[in-house]
């Protein structure tokens with residue numbers, strides 16, 4: 001009996017001593033008072049970046065939030081973002097791997113979950129020089145244009161079919177299809193869905209693996225933050241092993257198909273899977289790394305683009321003036337007799353500003369991905385002890401009234417008046433992060449978002465559903481690492497171009 005009491009008392013005493021020691025040794029950023037054991041976990045509201053922005057109003061632009069016994073520091077203005085992502089970048093470029101992330105990534109053998117070190121530098125080089133080079137981006141352009149025109153065709157079908165007339169479309173359904181097909185073709189060289197919308201067996205397996213991964217990842221949330229409670233939430237080793245084996249089996253099968261095709265044709269295609277297999281020796285890439293990188297692209301590149309366009313469309317319906325101005329530009333530059341291509345971008349400055357303004361107000365990863373400190377560092381005059389996680393609230397930074405005029409207004413013109421970079425050089429606007437871990441897919445993401453928006457606006461006028469006012473559109477977010485709209489956008493498209501321009505332009509690549 002005594003032993004049963006002694007163990008918890010000893011643990012609590014240890015915890016309190018450790019907490020007091022930390023407080024005395026380090027000058028930590030201010031923040032809400034943590035509770036024993038759970039820290040601030042139960043104080044955090046579901047939409048985390050809004051909660052942290054609210055706390056920043058009380059405690060200042062750098063705050064401490066305890067997830068159980070782990071210190072998380074959140075910065076919310078552009079000066080501190082610069083300190084984190086530029087001045088202290090070298091010491092703040094590791095990743096915190098939850099137990100599930102560690103399993104999925106084979107302990108950081110990929111890119112997303114790798115700590116900053118020789119392996120990271122090597123795979124990052126593969127991304128910069130090979131996978132996301134301007135040449136490959138251009139070579140893969142037909143895939144994007146195929147998918148964007150397929151989206152136009154399917155929206156046209158939905159809104160002109162007699163039984164759907166006047167009912168509106170679920171915008172996310174169409175954007176999700178572009179994102180899914182684009183990323184599977186780009187990474188795996190596969191369109192799992194045929195032109196009638198039917199998914200093949202590999203596609204069904206692929207989708208099942210993605211959703212099983214999400215389920216497994218979410219199952220451990222609480223115990224992740226309180227290490228000594230983990231024995232109560234054992235990792236489902238078997239389920240993770242099964243999941244990993246299933247993912248590897250599908251990926252290997254696809255890799256073998258590509259190897260066979262290369263042997264037959266004698267040349268490599270442009271898809272990431274071909275690139276990685278042909279570069280395997282040059283960069284000394286293990287099979288775990290190749291598989292990890294391919295799945296990283298799916299994880300990071302699929303939802304982000306669809307989310308950005310859904311928010312942009314919601315803003316365009318709420319702001320008919322902006323929608324009309326973008327359409328006038330498209331009509332002037334492209335006319336009414338052909339469809340837009342990426343080659344038109346440079347003549348469509350207002351469209352580019354619309355995409356940028358949407359990413360400013362609605363970055364799809366509002367807290368980026370957390371960075372972990374590999375040493376004790378100082379930010380904003382406060383200590384950040386080694387092992388803490390640092391988040392940049394890029395959502396709050398991009399709405400900071402100290403650096404943005406009328407920050408809550410959707411006004412793309414602001415970027416015509418002042419050209420603000422969004423790929424990590426201007427710390428007021430960081431939808432892709434900055435520094436060593438800046439998003440390697442930024443240009444690809446921008447191209448896809450701009451292309452989707454251009455086609456949606458050139459081909460259709462968009463209005464709210466019948467009986468609904470633009471201001472009734474719910475602009476709240478779903479909780480999560482990426483921020484889908486809380487209420488998926490439904491809207492009424494009306495075609496505005498001749499009917500022969502609504503056909504998919506398939507590309508055999």
Ligand code: HEM
Pocket residue numbers: 111112113296297298300301302304305308363364365368369370431432433434436437438439440441442444445446449
């Ligand atoms: C609108 C679209 C996108 C946005 C807003 C976005 C944003 C971001 C952000 C904020 C990060 C975290 C940066 C950090 O940790 O500091 C990130 C990382 C990453 N993104 Fe993107 N992303 C987008 C599209 C894509 C696409 C299309 C791909 C690939 C196909 C991609 C691949 C990645 C990868 C691999 C990482 C991890 C980089 C690392 O850990 O070093 N992203 N992205």
